[in-house]
Amino acid sequence: xxxxxxxxxxxxxxxPMKKSISLLTNQNIQSSDADGLPESTKRFADGxxxxxxxxxxxxxxxxxxxxxEAKKYKLPVARISQGSGIMMQTDAxxxxxxxxxxxxxxxxxxxxxxxxxxDIGKQVLSSAGGVANxxxxxxxxxxxxxxxxxxxxxxxxxxxxxGDMGLLSVLGAAKRNGDLPSDFILKTSVAMPxxxxxxxxxxxxxxxSTLNLATDLSLQQIAAIRAQVDVPVDVYVEGPDDFGxxxxxxxxxxxxxxxxxxxxxxxxxxxxxxxxxGTHIQGVVESTARERVRRASIGYSMLTRYGYEK
Numbered sequence: 001x002x003x004x005x006x007x008x009x010x011x012x013x014x015x016p017m018k019k020s021i022s023l024l025t026n027q028n029i030q031s032s033d034a035d036g037l038p039e040s041t042k043r044f045a046d047g048x049x050x051x052x053x054x055x056x057x058x059x060x061x062x063x064x065x066x067x068x069e070a071k072k073y074k075l076p077v078a079r080i081s082q083g084s085g086i087m088m089q090t091d092a093x094x095x096x097x098x099x100x101x102x103x104x105x106x107x108x109x110x111x112x113x114x115x116x117x118x119d120i121g122k123q124v125l126s127s128a129g130g131v132a133n134x135x136x137x138x139x140x141x142x143x144x145x146x147x148x149x150x151x152x153x154x155x156x157x158x159x160x161x162x163g164d165m166g167l168l169s170v171l172g173a174a175k176r177n178g179d180l181p182s183d184f185i186l187k188t189s190v191a192m193p194x195x196x197x198x199x200x201x202x203x204x205x206x207x208x209s210t211l212n213l214a215t216d217l218s219l220q221q222i223a224a225i226r227a228q229v230d231v232p233v234d235v236y237v238e239g240p241d242d243f244g245x246x247x248x249x250x251x252x253x254x255x256x257x258x259x260x261x262x263x264x265x266x267x268x269x270x271x272x273x274x275x276x277x278g279t280h281i282q283g284v285v286e287s288t289a290r291e292r293v294r295r296a297s298i299g300y301s302m303l304t305r306y307g308y309e310k
Contacts, residue, residue, distance in 0.1 A: 024198075029197055029198050029228065030197040030224045030227050032224065033218070033220040033221050033223070033224045034219075034221075034227070034258070035220070036220075037220075037254055038223050038227075038258060039257050039258070040257065040260040040261075049256050049260035049262070050264055050303075051076075051078035051079065051232075051261075051262075051264070052076060052077050052078055052264050052266070052300065053077075053078065053080070053234060053263040053265045054070075054079075054080050054081075054266065054289070054292050055082075055265055055292070056082065056274055056288065056289070057080040057081065057289055058084050058274055058275075059089060059093055059097070060096040060100065061282065061285075063101075065286045065290050066080060066289050066290075066292070067100070069289075073294065073296075075300055076300075077293075077296075078106060078263070080107070080108060081111070081161060081187070082097075082108075082109065082111055082161075083111050083274065083275045083277075084111065084113075084275045085110065085114070085115075085148065085275075086112065086113050086148045086149070086151065086160070087113030087144075088113055088276045088278075094110070094152065095155055098156040107158075109161055109185065110157060110161065112145045112161065112163065112164075113145070113148045114136060114148060115134050115136070115164075116132050116135045116136065116137050117134070118276075119137050119141060121137055133163070133191050134164060134189050134192055135163065136164045136166065142164075142166065146167070146171075149180070153180060159184070159185035159187060160185070160186065160187065161187050161189050161212075162186055162187065162189060163189035163192045165203075168186060168192075168203065169207065172186065173207070175207060176207075185209040185210065186208050186209045186210075187208075187209060187212065188208050188210070188212050189212055190212040190213075190214070190215060190243060191243075192212075194212065194213050194214060194225070195221070196224075197224050197227070197229075198228075200228050201228050201229060204229050204231055208231065209231060211229065211232075211233045211234065212234040213225065213235055215243045215246050219251065219254055219258050222258055222259050223258040226258060226259050232263060233261075233262050234262070234265055235255055235262055235263070235264060236266075237264050237265060237296075237299045238265075238266050238267055238268065238299075239267060239269070240267050240271075241270065241271075245269045249298055250302060252299050252303055253303060253306060256308065264299060266296035266299055267295075268288050268292055268295060271284075274288065
């Protein structure tokens with residue numbers, strides 16, 4: 001058997017997968033992952049390439065801990081997010097978080113409360129049903145979710161985490177129709193996987209303002225998504241155990257290179273689940289918030305150490 005001198009790449013537009021490539025190209029969808037680490041020329045509105053997000057900030061007390069630690073480490077935090085949901089906080093707590101965010105110029109993003117994993121159904125508890133975790137079951141739960149968002153907006157909230165595609169579509173239309181403020185941010189949840197260019201484009205077309213990418217994508221896969229869409233993406237530098245628990249601190253500089261504009265997110269591996277949070281686990285809520293900031297400061301040092309600027 002002789003070695004072939006003509007072995008075309010499956011990525012070649014005239015190669016063996018030319019029909020699939022043509023189909024995707026005609027729909028303006030990226031048909032392959034990036035080669036190398038292409039530098040994104042896209043930026044946030046303020047011209048920056050990256051911002052830092054601290055997730056799982058469950059309530060105003062945890063928010064204050066984040067601020068205290070951020071000042072200690074001189075860490076520029078741009079966004080905090082929460083997972084327990086709008087419905088699991090009092091109006092006073094939501095108003096306090098919104099006020100703190102406004103005072104500190106930090107985006108406050110709260111999860112939409114209703115979700116399948118807290119409903120009476122059992123699919124999410126099955127071995128293959130975890131993907132249904134953040135989805136909404138039936139018309140009633142969809143209505144509850146919309147109510148949660150409208151209530152949050154009335155309290156001054158301007159950013160929510162969305163885990164259901166139907167809800168994303170409804171909220172995107174609500175913004176266009178004037179039922180939600182035009183500056184209202186719709187951030188997709190990591191539990192609603194965004195792991196390829198077509199899915200990213202679909203989510204943006206439905207109204208997503210910022211995309212939380214799957215935790216296990218390579219730099220080349222992230223670059224392909226970045227080439228497809230212009231909105232900011234969120235990438236876990238350190239991810240939660242129940243989403244694979246990646247720890248990618250040395251990749252921070254290249255994550256910024258390929259994914260800008262990007263929110264760098266830092267949670268804590270080897271820590272207990274917090275949702276829904278409350279005073280019964282307040283110590284853990286605050287201690288893990290404190291450690292998230294410390295972990296973020298380590299990631300931040302990977303930028304400053306090598307002379308990278310915004």
